[in-house]
Amino acid sequence: MEQESIVYGCIKDLSSNPGDVLRRQNNRNAMLALPKSEEWPYLCQEMFSIPELEVNAEAYLSDVMHFGASYKAIEYEWNNWIEKFEALLNQMYWVSAVVHLETELYGTHTFTWESRNNGHTPGAGIHKVHCEWTQENAFVR
Numbered sequence: 001m002e003q004e005s006i007v008y009g010c011i012k013d014l015s016s017n018p019g020d021v022l023r024r025q026n027n028r029n030a031m032l033a034l035p036k037s038e039e040w041p042y043l044c045q046e047m048f049s050i051p052e053l054e055v056n057a058e059a060y061l062s063d064v065m066h067f068g069a070s071y072k073a074i075e076y077e078w079n080n081w082i083e084k085f086e087a088l089l090n091q092m093y094w095v096s097a098v099v100h101l102e103t104e105l106y107g108t109h110t111f112t113w114e115s116r117n118n119g120h121t122p123g124a125g126i127h128k129v130h131c132e133w134t135q136e137n138a139f140v141r
Helices: 022-032 074-090
Strands: 004-014 062-072 096-103 107-114 129-134
Touching: 004 022, 004 074, 022 062, 074 096, 074 107
Parallel strands: none
Antiparallel strands: 004 062, 004 096, 096 107, 107 129
């Protein structure tokens, strides 16, 4: 049996005013610029909930862009995955992001990014990441 890895999480941004769609348009374009899943990239459009341009009247304070995918042992290429994810984040507006990596052999890892000041702006670089590793549900022989 192959080793399955599950990657999921969300990117949060400040809710936009109904008249100001620049942040949403930028974030939407960044996700739409990702390759399609047929190309087996680390990140693809289909794994993201790409936001609509209109502000949801029921949204409270944050736009939440969630994502998830199943991979064959992605932990062996995790540095490449993180590099591509941070490249995506660097193109977006956001205040925080979290990625959960669930592996059959190595347990669960949680990575978080927190923006400085009141949010990340495109091109500002990625400055702070925190990794927490838990061994829940790890394979034991």
